Amino acid sequence: MEFKEAMKQRRAVNFFDPTKDVTDAQIKQIIETAALAPSGFNLQPWRVIILRDKEKKETLRKVAMNQPKITEAPVVLIILADREGWKKGNTEFEKDFVESVKAGIMKQEQYDWFCNATNSLYGATAERQLAFACKNTGFFAMSLMLAAKDAGLDSHPMDGFDIDGVRKAFNISDQYWIPMLIAIGHFDKTKTLLPPKWRKSYDEILINF
Amino acid sequence: MEFKEAMKQRRAVNFFDPTKDVTDAQIKQIIETAALAPSGFNLQPWRVIILRDKEKKETLRKVAMNQPKITEAPVVLIILADREGWKKGNTEFEKDFVESVKAGIMKQEQYDWFCNATNSLYGATAERQLAFACKNTGFFAMSLMLAAKDAGLDSHPMDGFDIDGVRKAFNISDQYWIPMLIAIGHFDKTKTLLPPKWRKSYDEILINF
Numbered sequence: 001m002e003f004k005e006a007m008k009q010r011r012a013v014n015f016f017d018p019t020k021d022v023t024d025a026q027i028k029q030i031i032e033t034a035a036l037a038p039s040g041f042n043l044q045p046w047r048v049i050i051l052r053d054k055e056k057k058e059t060l061r062k063v064a065m066n067q068p069k070i071t072e073a074p075v076v077l078i079i080l081a082d083r084e085g086w087k088k089g090n091t092e093f094e095k096d097f098v099e100s101v102k103a104g105i106m107k108q109e110q111y112d113w114f115c116n117a118t119n120s121l122y123g124a125t126a127e128r129q130l131a132f133a134c135k136n137t138g139f140f141a142m143s144l145m146l147a148a149k150d151a152g153l154d155s156h157p158m159d160g161f162d163i164d165g166v167r168k169a170f171n172i173s174d175q176y177w178i179p180m181l182i183a184i185g186h187f188d189k190t191k192t193l194l195p196p197k198w199r200k201s202y203d204e205i206l207i208n209f
Numbered sequence: 210m211e212f213k214e215a216m217k218q219r220r221a222v223n224f225f226d227p228t229k230d231v232t233d234a235q236i237k238q239i240i241e242t243a244a245l246a247p248s249g250f251n252l253q254p255w256r257v258i259i260l261r262d263k264e265k266k267e268t269l270r271k272v273a274m275n276q277p278k279i280t281e282a283p284v285v286l287i288i289l290a291d292r293e294g295w296k297k298g299n300t301e302f303e304k305d306f307v308e309s310v311k312a313g314i315m316k317q318e319q320y321d322w323f324c325n326a327t328n329s330l331y332g333a334t335a336e337r338q339l340a341f342a343c344k345n346t347g348f349f350a351m352s353l354m355l356a357a358k359d360a361g362l363d364s365h366p367m368d369g370f371d372i373d374g375v376r377k378a379f380n381i382s383d384q385y386w387i388p389m390l391i392a393i394g395h396f397d398k399t400k401t402l403l404p405p406k407w408r409k410s411y412d413e414i415l416i417n418f
Contacts, residue, residue, distance in 0.1 A: 003215040003359040007245045007352065028411050035408045036216045037351060040368045042406045047416040080416065081344075092409065099407040121368055127386075130336060131343045135290075135388045138347015142246060143216060146355075150212040159249045159330055171418035177336075179344045197251045198308040199244045200301065202237050207256040207289065209380035 006146045011193060013154040016073040016185035026151055027075060027184070034144035039136040041118055042100075043092055045085025046140040049078040049170060063165030064181065069156055073183035078166065079141055080176040081133035086122035088115045133177050141180060148184055156183040215355045220402060222363040225282040225394035231362060236284060236393070239360055243353035248345040250327055251309075252301055254294025255349040258287040258379060272374030273390065278365055282392035287375065288350055289385040290342035295331035297324045342386050350389060357393055365392040 001009075031048060039045065051057050052075055060078070061070040070076055084090050097114055100106040106114060122132035141157065148155045158181040166178055187193065210218075240257060248254065260266050261284055269287070270279040279285055293299050306323055309315040315323060331341035350366065357364045367390040375387055396402065 001212050003210050003212045003355055004242060006212045007242055007356075010245075010247070012247055031411055031414055033213060033216055035411075035414060036219075036405075038219070038221055038354070038366055044409050046414065048414050049416060095409075096407075103404070103406065105403065105406075126336075127339060130339055131386055131388060134340045134343035135347040135350075138344040139351040141344075142348040142351040143355075145247070146212055146352075147216075157247055173418075177340055179340060194314065195312070196245075197312065197314075198305075200253050200304075202240055202244075205240055205244060205255065205257050207258060209382075 001150045006149045010145055010149040010155070011196065012156045013187045013193065014069060014156065015188040015191040016069055016154070016183065017188040018072050018074075020074070020186040022074045022153060022184055022186075026153065030144055030147040030151055030153070030184075033147040033150075034140050037136075037139040037143040039139065040122060040132060041086075041096065043085045043096055043118070043122075043136070044140075045082035045092060045133050046137045047080040047082060047176065049080065051076045051078065059169050060161075060166065060181070063169055064158065064161035067158065067160060069158075069183045070181070073156070073185040075184040077144075077182045077184065078170065078172075078178065079137060079180050079182060080172065081137035081179050082176055083129040083133045084175050085136075086118035086129070086132060088119075093118065130177060134179050137179055141182065144182065153184055154187045157181075158183065210359045215358045219354055219358040220363070220405065221365045222396045222402065223278060223365065224397040224400040225278055225363070225392065226397040227281050227283075229283070229395040231283045231393055231395075235360055235362065239353055239356040239362070239393075242356040242359075243349050246345075246348040246352040248348065249331060249341060250295075250305065252294045252305055252327070252331075252345070253349075254291035254301060254342050255346045256289040256291060256385065258289065260285045260287065268378050269370075269375065269390070272378055273367065273370035276367065276369060278367075278392045279390070281397075282365070282394040284393040286353075286391045286393065287379065287381075287387065288346060288389050288391060289381065290346035290388050291385055292338040292342045293384050294345075295327040295338070295341060297328075302327065339386060343388050346388055350391065353391065362393055363396045366390070367392065
């Protein structure tokens with residue numbers, strides 16, 4: 001699908017056809033495509049919990065304002081943003097350094113420099129840690145919603161959930177912020193899709209101080 | 210361009226051809242395409258400062274680790290994420306309500322409900338305000354980088370800057386987090402583009418606790 005078509009046709013779909021499944025291969029493909037998103041120092045601070053199981057989706061629905069789409073959609077993703085993705089010892093951080101050395105982008109003796117650079121840019125304050133996690137995971141999640149559309153699937157990003165409730169139900173530690181849930185499936189064509197919502201104009205987006 | 214090609218061909222380009230300009234029409238088009246990105250309650254908490262002027266880019270470069278691409282790229286965008294985009298009185302918040310009523314999605318008497326809903330989801334803590342701003346602006350910025358590629362342009366997202374320095378130089382208040390700068394232009398073909406960097410595999414992205 002053309003990029004612009006994917007941007008236009010991607011809509012937050014409220015009703016999923018419960019008779020139409022999504023294959024594991026489709027989920028793998030959209031996650032792999034989304035993983036091409038850029039990130040600060042290529043640290044990729046995103047993780048995904050995939051829910052397919054009926055009981056697990058019911059557990060999630062209970063802590064997500066009882067939204068029917070959580071159990072109606074064949075797949076629901078809990079998107080996680082790693083607030084420690086910049087930190088010495090973190091899995092992605094260490095792999096990123098090893099891979100950068102392998103690729104000739106960094107030298108082994110730059111390890112301390114690398115630790116200090118990511119620490120000062122992303123780790124220096126709790127604010128920076130959260131901003132680092134959420135912005136980069138935003139890149140990943142946007143790419144994932146477009147990849148779903150490109151694969152002929154529909155999605156719905158959800159903010160309506162109790163963060164602490166989801167943490168407890170799925171044993172998610174404070175290391176991860178939970179920026180969103182994404183339901184994936186097929187739009188229920190017996191329902192009506194609302195017209196696209198308003199968007200800010202170019203002039204409303206630009207600002208100067 | 211096909212969506213998947215845009216994902217693959219979008220690369221963070223370090224060297225811009227200083228002889229090749231980007232038109233105002235191109236910038237408008239990529240910002241308008243990016244504006245189709247979704248956001249929580251459609252609040253669109255993103256803003257953009259466009260820098261073209263040589264002196265302004267030099268001012269930015271001084272507070273951005275002296276990165277040559279800031280003055281070499283014809284256009285540099287300062288991306289802003291509105292931490293108050295969920296708040297009663299905020300421009301986008303008020304317009305969103307008016308437009309939702311016009312579209313029949315909300316009723317006038319739901320104004321208080323709307324204020325409370327966005328306040329509890331996005332405004333309840335400083336953490337939530339920042340996460341709201343950065344995640345949604347991440348959707349917008351990812352879309353913008355893809356839209357640039359689709360328009361035949363190259364981009365470079367930058368985190369290497371002094372947030373407080375940029376605030377001071379461009380009079381940006383604390384209302385806005387500054388998640389990134391994006392240089393836009395044409396790759397300098399006399400330089401070599403490095404091979405794509407490593408990405409986490411599907412299995413490295415999935416997690417369960």
